[in-house]
Amino acid sequence: MSESGKRRFVVAGTGTRGTAMWIQPMLERFADDVEPVGLFDINPGRARACNKLTGGNIPVYESFDEMLEKAQPDALVVATTDATHAEYVVKGAAAGLSVYCEKPLCTSLNQVKAIRAARSKSDKPMLVTHNMRYYAAAETMKREIMNGRIGEIKHVIFIETLDRFHGADYFRRWHREIKNSGGLLVQKGSHHFDLVNWMVGSKAKTAVAQGSLSFYGKNGPFRGERCSNCSHAKECFFYADLFAKSGTKTLFNDIEQIDGYYRDRCVFGNEIDIYDTMNVTVQYENGVHLAYSLIAYASYEGMRFMIEGTKGRLEWTAVHGTSWAPGSKERDNATGLEQSGDNVENLVYFDPYHVKTNLTPESRDGSHGGADPMVQQLVYGRIQPEDQLGQKAELEDGIQAVLIALAANKSIELNGQPVTVQTD
Numbered sequence: 001m002s003e004s005g006k007r008r009f010v011v012a013g014t015g016t017r018g019t020a021m022w023i024q025p026m027l028e029r030f031a032d033d034v035e036p037v038g039l040f041d042i043n044p045g046r047a048r049a050c051n052k053l054t055g056g057n058i059p060v061y062e063s064f065d066e067m068l069e070k071a072q073p074d075a076l077v078v079a080t081t082d083a084t085h086a087e088y089v090v091k092g093a094a095a096g097l098s099v100y101c102e103k104p105l106c107t108s109l110n111q112v113k114a115i116r117a118a119r120s121k122s123d124k125p126m127l128v129t130h131n132m133r134y135y136a137a138a139e140t141m142k143r144e145i146m147n148g149r150i151g152e153i154k155h156v157i158f159i160e161t162l163d164r165f166h167g168a169d170y171f172r173r174w175h176r177e178i179k180n181s182g183g184l185l186v187q188k189g190s191h192h193f194d195l196v197n198w199m200v201g202s203k204a205k206t207a208v209a210q211g212s213l214s215f216y217g218k219n220g221p222f223r224g225e226r227c228s229n230c231s232h233a234k235e236c237f238f239y240a241d242l243f244a245k246s247g248t249k250t251l252f253n254d255i256e257q258i259d260g261y262y263r264d265r266c267v268f269g270n271e272i273d274i275y276d277t278m279n280v281t282v283q284y285e286n287g288v289h290l291a292y293s294l295i296a297y298a299s300y301e302g303m304r305f306m307i308e309g310t311k312g313r314l315e316w317t318a319v320h321g322t323s324w325a326p327g328s329k330e331r332d333n334a335t336g337l338e339q340s341g342d343n344v345e346n347l348v349y350f351d352p353y354h355v356k357t358n359l360t361p362e363s364r365d366g367s368h369g370g371a372d373p374m375v376q377q378l379v380y381g382r383i384q385p386e387d388q389l390g391q392k393a394e395l396e397d398g399i400q401a402v403l404i405a406l407a408a409n410k411s412i413e414l415n416g417q418p419v420t421v422q423t424d
């Protein structure tokens with residue numbers, strides 16, 4: 001703790017999320033609550049670029065261990081690539097820090113073991129920043145379930161359709177290789193599996209899954225190394241000038257010679273080995289069934305989350321505009337989702353007599369449906385929000401989300417055989 005009573009934070013991973021979600025707010029909204037005392041990134045050029053973009057002057061360290069030793073932090077935020085989270089979570093726990101890790105908590109069963117062992121030796125707060133729990137509709141849904149509105153949950157359907165702008169972005173960079181991200185079931189699905197686990201209030205027992213890479217990668221009609229030097233730029237739907245945005249240029253393009261991180265790799269690259277098409281069914285210990293589907297090349301972006309109980313059904317549907325995504329062509333189109341007013345969230349309750357009640361909460365300001373500012377308050381705020389809904393995701397919650405994804409990946413490898421989710 002600094003003399004002014006501010007908690008001292010270090011951040012590992014100063015990319016897009018580290019910079020915008022974690023470092024910028026420390027310097028602005030939470031400047032009276034917390035003090036950033038160190039940045040570490042495998043590419044120190046990116047940590048310096050983060051300082052440049054945020055106007056910060058936070059010490060940049062070239063070694064994580066040295067940062068912990070010299071900066072004497074109270075707390076650590078982990079916003080590195082998915083497969084590297086576990087290393088820092090474990091080290092942060094061993095150093096007696098409060099640890100806040102981006103989702104997915106980890107990407108392998110060995111990491112699950114290491115994190116559980118580290119957690120058992122720490123008495124400090126250690127959370128996974130599962131922000132979907134903080135969407136207004138998610139909160140309403142959870143409250144309705146806790147109040148008994150739909151009775152006992154029996155069946156859940158979750159469908160996520162990422163469109164060809166946002167969805168494609170997972171194929172441009174590190175997420176595209178399973179060794180970095182665990183694939184989209186871990187990287188993206190962990191959001192959704194956590195949400196379902198939280199609503200259902202039970203642990204997953206078995207998973208059965210199918211998946212394929214059927215649109216991106218080797219399926220493309222042509223390919224190049226990256227958009228910025230591609231001879232197919234004119235004819236390619238996925239061409240994107242990522243570095244037209246000066247922030248992305250500073251954070252990636254200007255320093256890419258240091259680590260070879262090309263932010264605009266070809267979505268048809270032959271090395272892509274994650275799935276873009278996935279279906280999973282899960283059975284929970286309390287008997288609930290989940291049917292889950294995820295694609296990354298949809299014609300529009302949206303989500304359907306339906307929970308059927310003995311007394312009725314909750315349905316959260318969302319249609320999302322993606323004009324912010326790299327290469328988006330939506331903004332040129334007069335019938336785009338945002339312009340047409342179709343960029344909406346809806347939450348409804350149906351009783352078994354087909355009577356429908358609109359439960360859609362007011363929308364909130366801020367990224368990810370207003371969830372991110374709430375998670376920042378949870379991590380940085382001196383004043384902590386009440387947690388009547390049990391929204392805080394502990395490390396074990398993060399593990400439970402990842403375990404479903406890992407079991408589903410295993411089932412895909414085994415051509416759809418059922419796989420046990422829980423592990424010691």
Ligand SMILES: NC(=O)c1ccc[n+]([C@@H]2O[C@H](COP(=O)([O-])OP(=O)(O)OC[C@H]3O[C@@H](n4cnc5c(N)ncnc54)[C@H](O)[C@@H]3O)[C@@H](O)[C@H]2O)c1
Pocket residue numbers: 012013014015016017018040041042043046079080081082084102103104129130131187261368
């Ligand atoms: N909760 C959400 O809604 C949300 C949204 C976006 C991203 N995220 C998560 O945030 C994390 C970062 O995503 P991003 O979009 O910022 O990616 P990014 O590529 O912009 O940033 C990742 C950073 O990690 C650094 N890095 C890679 N390996 C490292 C290592 N071994 N040690 C230290 N640094 C390393 C990279 O150099 C890069 O700066 C991911 O885990 C992602 O899932 C969460």
